[in-house]
Amino acid sequence: MKNQNNNCQYKEDLITYLYGECTPTEEYTFKQHLQECAGCKKEATDFGMVRKSLQTWQVPETPRIVLDLAVARPRSLREILQELGSILPAWFKYGTGFASACATSLLLLAVFNTQIRYDQNGFSFNVALFGSSNTNQTTNLTNQRVTNDEATQAMISKALNEKEAQLNQVLEEKRTQIEKELRKQIDLLTGELSEKSNNELSKASLELKRQHHAELEKALQQIKRQRGQDRTGDEEDPFNLWGGIDGKVLEKAIENTRKFDQSGQ
Amino acid sequence: MIPKGVEPEGVEQDNEIIERTLNGEPEAFNILVRRWERQIYALAFRMLGREEEAYDISQETFMSAYRNLSKFRGEAKFSSWLYRIALNCCHTRLRTHGVNDLSLEQQLEDRGFEPATNAEHLNEGLQRDQVAGMVKRALAGLPPEMRQVIIMKEYQGLKFHEIAEVLNIPISTVKTRVYTGLEQLKQRLSHLKSVL
Numbered sequence: 001m002k003n004q005n006n007n008c009q010y011k012e013d014l015i016t017y018l019y020g021e022c023t024p025t026e027e028y029t030f031k032q033h034l035q036e037c038a039g040c041k042k043e044a045t046d047f048g049m050v051r052k053s054l055q056t057w058q059v060p061e062t063p064r065i066v067l068d069l070a071v072a073r074p075r076s077l078r079e080i081l082q083e084l085g086s087i088l089p090a091w092f093k094y095g096t097g098f099a100s101a102c103a104t105s106l107l108l109l110a111v112f113n114t115q116i117r118y119d120q121n122g123f124s125f126n127v128a129l130f131g132s133s134n135t136n137q138t139t140n141l142t143n144q145r146v147t148n149d150e151a152t153q154a155m156i157s158k159a160l161n162e163k164e165a166q167l168n169q170v171l172e173e174k175r176t177q178i179e180k181e182l183r184k185q186i187d188l189l190t191g192e193l194s195e196k197s198n199n200e201l202s203k204a205s206l207e208l209k210r211q212h213h214a215e216l217e218k219a220l221q222q223i224k225r226q227r228g229q230d231r232t233g234d235e236e237d238p239f240n241l242w243g244g245i246d247g248k249v250l251e252k253a254i255e256n257t258r259k260f261d262q263s264g265q
Numbered sequence: 266m267i268p269k270g271v272e273p274e275g276v277e278q279d280n281e282i283i284e285r286t287l288n289g290e291p292e293a294f295n296i297l298v299r300r301w302e303r304q305i306y307a308l309a310f311r312m313l314g315r316e317e318e319a320y321d322i323s324q325e326t327f328m329s330a331y332r333n334l335s336k337f338r339g340e341a342k343f344s345s346w347l348y349r350i351a352l353n354c355c356h357t358r359l360r361t362h363g364v365n366d367l368s369l370e371q372q373l374e375d376r377g378f379e380p381a382t383n384a385e386h387l388n389e390g391l392q393r394d395q396v397a398g399m400v401k402r403a404l405a406g407l408p409p410e411m412r413q414v415i416i417m418k419e420y421q422g423l424k425f426h427e428i429a430e431v432l433n434i435p436i437s438t439v440k441t442r443v444y445t446g447l448e449q450l451k452q453r454l455s456h457l458k459s460v461l
Contacts, residue, residue, distance in 0.1 A: 011440075011441075011444050012437060012440045012441065012444070014444070015440045015443050015444050015447075016425070016440065019418065019425070019443075021424060021425060046451050047447045047451065049451075049454075049457075050447050050450045050451050050454055051419065051447075053396060053399075053400055053454050053457050054400055054404075054415075054419050054420075054450070055419075056393055056396045056397040056400055057311075057397040057400040057401055057404075058397070059306070059307040059310050059311070059420075060310075060316060062302060062303045062306045062307070063306070063316075063320055064302070065298055065302040065305075065306070065320070065323050065324055065327060066324075067294075067295070067298060067324065067327055067328060067331065069291045069292065069294060069295070069331060070291075
């Protein structure tokens, strides 16, 4: 046997076994354990003694419990208030009644728009249902409120106009400044562009001059060749010097060359 | 031990009586009172140790159950619900009046009972009610949460799972409390060993 002091982990099983709530398997297993565990065996015996002693204490005869179900059932608010009224002291009840009367009176005075005044003419008492005595005062107040509203609106619109003018002025200044800058840039770009185009044009005219010179050179060579063949017999005719070439064509070519030269300069 | 108040077959079930009560037959509730008054009174008596207190607690328990009957959902047994109300009433009473004021030990002293202090004395003139007195004294010394578990197990005969349902705690906690309670009682009642 082992475990004389009961530090056994089967404590819950011991209790279940002791009260007969084990399943057959649990009971068999725990009985096996009891044969091995001295601690549990001793505990089971001692607990049996304790349980036996507990059964000596019996309850005296139970008195019949009497309930007043009419009182016990859920009560209405009226019943609760009635019961409360019967419990509360007299001063509280009368005090509450007096306070209620005062509150009702004040409410009625408010409903009838009661006015009590004391001035140089003495006391005055004014009662008017639905507040008709205050009509003029109310109208004045309304008019005053309307006037105040108009003044406020005028102030607002004035402030708005001023702000708008300031804004327009700033915008105009900005616009002018931007326009100036843009114009300057355009001028700059135009200058650059015209310089570039002049250069291009002069190049083109030079090219054309070269071509015309080449053509003229070519024509002169042709004339020279022609003149070499036809030199005999044609010397009296000054126009015949060009060896049978149409003199007008030659003239035109020379003229064109001159014009071209002038335009290129 | 089979708990008293469990209705035999053929007798109207608790839930049926509750339904009748809620359907406009308030006097039907008295059947439930007759059925469970003994168990509730015994529980209160063993928790508080005084007959008049036990009666008050029993009345309070049934009144409370009747007023709140529409809140009973039928998920647990009616008896479990009733035990829970009774235990709550007992704990409230213990808190408000103080444990010493109502302790079982105090009761014994009020009646002029002097428990025997040694086995020899016990052997000489031990009577059954004297042993019962010592048991009451020993139980009164247990913390209320342990005492209520021992009472429900030993005297009310509830199963472990039923106690767990009443107290809304795990079954293993119930078993641990029973074990610890018996351990403490064993210490307190060790001098009775020779006479039992």
